[in-house]
Amino acid sequence: MYELVVPQFAKMLRNLLANLDEAGKYAGERKFEVDVLLQSRLAPDQFSLMRQLQIACDTAALGAARLAGTEKDAPVNADTEQTMGEIKARIESAISYLRGFSPESFAGAAERRISQPRWKGKTLSGQEFLIHHVIPNFYFHITTAYAILRHNGVGLGKKNYLGDMPYREPA
Amino acid sequence: MYELVVPQFAKMLRNLLANLDEAGKYAGERKFEVDVLLQSRLAPDQFSLMRQLQIACDTAALGAARLAGTEKDAPVNADTEQTMGEIKARIESAISYLRGFSPESFAGAAERRISQPRWKGKTLSGQEFLIHHVIPNFYFHITTAYAILRHNGVGLGKKNYLGDMPYREPA
Numbered sequence: 075m076y077e078l079v080v081p082q083f084a085k086m087l088r089n090l091l092a093n094l095d096e097a098g099k100y101a102g103e104r105k106f107e108v109d110v111l112l113q114s115r116l117a118p119d120q121f122s123l124m125r126q127l128q129i130a131c132d133t134a135a136l137g138a139a140r141l142a143g144t145e146k147d148a149p150v151n152a153d154t155e156q157t158m159g160e161i162k163a164r165i166e167s168a169i170s171y172l173r174g175f176s177p178e179s180f181a182g183a184a185e186r187r188i189s190q191p192r193w194k195g196k197t198l199s200g201q202e203f204l205i206h207h208v209i210p211n212f213y214f215h216i217t218t219a220y221a222i223l224r225h226n227g228v229g230l231g232k233k234n235y236l237g238d239m240p241y242r243e244p245a
Numbered sequence: 246m247y248e249l250v251v252p253q254f255a256k257m258l259r260n261l262l263a264n265l266d267e268a269g270k271y272a273g274e275r276k277f278e279v280d281v282l283l284q285s286r287l288a289p290d291q292f293s294l295m296r297q298l299q300i301a302c303d304t305a306a307l308g309a310a311r312l313a314g315t316e317k318d319a320p321v322n323a324d325t326e327q328t329m330g331e332i333k334a335r336i337e338s339a340i341s342y343l344r345g346f347s348p349e350s351f352a353g354a355a356e357r358r359i360s361q362p363r364w365k366g367k368t369l370s371g372q373e374f375l376i377h378h379v380i381p382n383f384y385f386h387i388t389t390a391y392a393i394l395r396h397n398g399v400g401l402g403k404k405n406y407l408g409d410m411p412y413r414e415p416a
Contacts, residue, residue: 077372077376078249078376078380082376082377082381085377086381116287116392116395116396117395117396117398120395187413193412194415195414195415196412196413196414196415197412197413197415198410198411198412198413201248202410202411205248205249205253206253206256206407206408206410206411207407207410209249209380209384210253210257210384210406210407211403211407213380213381213384213385213388214384214388214391214403214406214407217384217385217388217389217392218388218392220385221287221388221389221392224287224288224291225287225288225396227288232382232385235381235385236377236378236381236382236385237377239369239373239377239378240369240373240377241364241367241368241369242358242367242368242369243366243367244365244366244367244368
């Protein structure tokens with residue numbers, strides 16, 4: 075569980091920061107204000123890039139906290155970011171927060187009963203929460219953020235989304 | 246590993262089938278040929294919806310087969326689908342194929358050395374392959390397919406992507 079949530083989500087968030095840097099370069103070349111991209115969306119009734127980024131951070135940080143049973147100590151964000159600089163700082167903060175978890179943080183997490191305010195008392199086991207909720211939601215928001223950047227012309231490819239692989243070279 | 250790959254990927258592919266059904270209804274209402282959507286894409290140098298769907302199927306089926314060490318028995322697809330009916334049949338086929346795996350299929354999978362033709366002899370452990378490659382790629386293509394449908398006006402929401410949750414009701 076630790077490997078699925080902590081180092082991997084932190085890696086995906088770092089890839090996202092690099093992709094936002096690419097968006098900044100692209101905006102510079104094309105001479106538009108990069109923050110315009112943060113209000114872009116793929117459909118009028120879908121969340122903007124800014125909201126996708128905020129939710130990606132929350133899904134990772136609160137997902138880890140709920141699994142570890144430390145939700146009451148998790149950071150609370152007011153979602154007031156307006157600029158690329160502010161949202162990058164929030165992503166950095168989510169990465170730092172994830173780094174505070176260790177494999178031992180998730181002892182017993184698979185069996186823990188987990189809920190969220192909007193579930194009105196309904197619960198999932200930690201394993202169900204991880205597999206049915208945290209992982210699909212996290213990758214949904216990371217991929218949608220990538221898709222919004224791609225749709226607006228930022229020069230990214232799948233490798234920018236996936237990041238480096240820990241390959242072992244052939245013997 | 247079984248829970249992450251077999252029932253959950255099959256569930257996401259079933260959700261995808263339901264979302265393609267919604268696309269069909271939308272095409273009927275708006276009186277356009279639904280197969281037009283299969284050639285839609287979010288950027289000119291990104292794969293079309295059809296290709297996203299084909300790769301989602303392959304990522305699930307070949308991912309499971311490589312983890313289980315049964316890659317040589319995995320289905321080979323010519324990627325010749327042209328219509329919504331054909332790609333839906335392929336998704337059904339991938340779901341059926343996944344159902345052939347059991348928890349025992351993945352005994353020793355985390356330590357297995359795994360490669361793909363394009364990696365030129367480099368390998369990942371099964372655990373690395375699952376976490377760094379299979380899961381992020383699978384959700385990438387499922388989410389991008391969803392995003393292409395949303396961008397074209399199909400009336401979907403996050404619940405259509407996530408599907409049902411195995412909630413336990415409050416006591």
